[in-house]
Amino acid sequence: MQTKERSRLMPLIAVMLLMCALALATTFSSAPKAHADSLSCQVTYIIINQWPGGVSAEVKIKNTGTTVINGWTLRFTFPNGQVIIYTFNGEPFTQTGADVTILSSSFNATIQPGSLTYPPGFVASWSGSIILLRRLR
DSSP states (O other): OOHHHHHHHHHHHHHHHHHHHHHHHHHTTTSOHHHHHTOOEEEEEEEEEEETTEEEEEEEEEEOSSSOEEOOEEEEEOSSOOEEEEEESSOOEEEETTEEEEEOOTTTSEEOTTOBOOOOEEEEEOOSSOOOOSEEO
C-alpha cells in the first residue's frame, strides 16, 4: 500500500475506533455503569484484494475491554457508490444507498476479552478511487 493511501486510512481508523466505542456504549446504555465501562473494541478495515470495478475486504473486530461481547453490529458508509455483492462471516447484511449494516453470525458473535472475532468481510463493486469508508459505527 502506498504511503499516501496509508495516511488516508489513519483518520478512518480513528473514526472506526470512536464509532465502535459509541456503538457499544449505546448498546449497553441500560447496563450498570461498571459493566458498560468495561466494553470497548478495536476495528480494523483491511483490503484483501482489489481489481478494476471490485474489491474484497474484511473488518477485524477485537475486544479490547474486560467483558465478553455477545453479538455485534457493524455499520459503515461507503463514500463512492460501492455496492456489496455478498458478505462472509457476518450475515445478514443490509445496504441502503451508501449505508451498510452487517450483523454477527452465530459462530462469531461472541468475542472474549483480548480476542478477535472471525472477521466479517465482503466483496463489493466500485468505481473511481480506492475504497475508503466514511464512517464506521
